[in-house]
Ligand code: FES
């Protein structure tokens with residue numbers, strides 16, 4: 052049954068919030084194998100360029116444009132001690148707020164949230180990533196699988212944030 | 220007083236090359252660079268394809284100078300200083316757009332998109348000595364292009380751009396030839412990020428193939444996981460899986476020139492692109508063979524090249540084509556800007572493949588660049604001991620009789636020798 056012909060699932064903001072908080076905890080703790088279990092088989096992860104937030108990944112150069120297989124490879128890479136940009140690992144702490152359900156189509160729940168993600172490396176190197184998450188979540192039973200995860204950065208350019216070498 | 224002394228020990232007899240690390244940490248050296256290098260060399264501003272229609276503009280900082288890169292009402296590409304002739308405000312605050320006029324918000328002076336003065340509000344208050352027509356926006360002394368790559372020069376006496384580029388033009392041609400109509404295009408989406416390291420470390424890193432196995436082992440893993448066989452070299456003198464050269468192009472320019480093993484959108488297929496990409500990539504190669512002949516087609520498809528135009532333009536023609544430029548912001552920091560470049564007639568599917576290939580390696584979220592950035596920042600942090608640990612070692616390959624390899628440090632020495640001469644006050648180019 053396609054999403055168009057399906058009756059819309061019911062969802063509350065609190066359910067989405069709980070899910071996003073759980074996800075944030077796993078990402079901050081570098082529990083990326085467990086995080087991977089939250090992903091749908093067709094999951095995608097996007098960070099468009101700061102100067103072309105509306106651009107399509109097929110025609111605009113993104114910062115990150117991962118399909119499911121690339122996400123798997125990204126996890127392997129960032130957990131490897133030879134991922135020098137993340138060894139020793141950054142300490143991460145993200146705050147998620149302004150959570151909203153923005154639409155429901157069949158079993159797909161669209162949700163948005165604001166975030167600030169603090170990243171600390173040694174010698175007082177501190178980076179604060181601020182922006183908006185846009186999710187497409189597939190509701191399955193009492194929980195969700197992530198179909199699309201889009202990170203829209205608020206800064207005009209990446210600038211002093213340097214790299215996005217962890218899962219933002 | 221940076222003009223007089225040398226920062227390198229270049230002992231060709233013993234085969235030893237050392238760099239004084241003060242060159243990478245000193246504010247005084249940076250002041251010397253602004254005067255002796257950035258104010259004398261041709262500095263990359265932008266690509267003509269970024270200005271599609273008359274009136275299009277981009278504002279950016281080039282060597283610390285705010286400029287407007289614009290196509291005027293007649294189609295001429297221009298570079299204006301983004302500085303009001305009245306009392307100095309930026310006249311354009313938008314990142315990009317299309318306009319006939321630039322209006323200064325402070326007192327309302329208005330300029331045409333060709334830079335000429337359009338209107339001074341309340342001009343009756345000035346004496347006859349005030350000639351409005353002389354108040355057009357100022358521009359760099361020189362502004363020239365090669366195959367739509369536009370450069371500025373602050374030195375009116377500089378040699379022409381094409382002479383300055385010299386042998387490097389061959390390598391730009393190898394990029395531009397990838398388009399059937401010889402028209403390459405900067406793709407939407409700009410990657411702009413800072414690296415807390417001296418700008419010259421990015422020059423070194425862009426061509427230094429010695430670091431690939433150690434810095435980028437996770438990328439090599441990813442390639443292997445994706446079905447791209449990257450075998451260790453059989454020849455014990457090689458660091459990389461295939462043979463590659465480092466070539467001095469004169470005037471401080473240089474390039475690597477490597478037999479490809481990593482896949483190229485034009486047109487060397489690897490499993491990452493997917494089976495369905497094969498027919499299209501075969502067709503791209505076939506078009507090249509017909510247009511430029513089998514030898515040059517092979518040269519374009521089966522080699523990759525990281526080109527440095529002195530001092531700060533890098534064109535990486537590898538997993539994808541990237542234009543990368545970077546400017547110092549203090550001795551310990553640089554701003555990097557990177558764009559993707561592709562043939563203008565590329566199909567939707569091929570364009571998507573090119574962008575995907577770009578991200579497998581390059582950029583702040585790529586599988587390699589973040590580790591380069593980390594390595595450069597580790598160098599800069601380590602250099603804090605420079606007064607007691609003075610010299611960086613760059614002698615690799617100096618004893619080699621045959622051609623210099625990409626994993627030697629010949630090209631780095633080429634850069635530093637030229638930089639050292641320029642800092643001593645020499646002119647930018649050898650006279651043609
Ligand atoms: S500074 Fe621009 S109008 Fe006065």
Ligand SMILES: [Fe+2]
Pocket residue numbers: 424430431434435587591
């Ligand atoms: Fe590298």
